[in-house]
Amino acid sequence: MECIVGGRVILHDFEFQTVMGIEIEEFIEIFNSWPKINENDEKVFIAINNSMNNLLGYPHGRYHIWEEFIDVPIDQIAEVLKKWRGSDIDSYFHGVE
Secondary structure: OHHHHOOOOOOOOOOHHHHHOOOHHHHHHHHHHOOOOOOOOHHHHHHHHHHHHHHHHOOOOOHHHHHHOOOOOHHHHHHHHHHHHOOOOOOHHHHOO
16 A cells, blocks of 8 residues: 555646545555554555556556565466455456446
8 A cells, every 4th residue: 555655656736536446545544554543444445455456458659667665576466356355356356446
């Protein structure tokens, strides 16, 4: 989520809500509340799930700056997303909430 909230990988523009499923203000509020969040809250689930899914599958073209925010390989992020969802992700669109 830190990678998303920085606005350099997924831009904070007019498409943010379409791409992420929630408004940027809601996303920032959830991020700032971490770790005191309710994972059963729909918006929290969407923020976490869509962060990982969009980092992995959205054609943002900014993979080269990930290491500023994330120090694990892409395959490990995919495994975390798989555990988070409790199922495998067949495609980018299958993982979007």
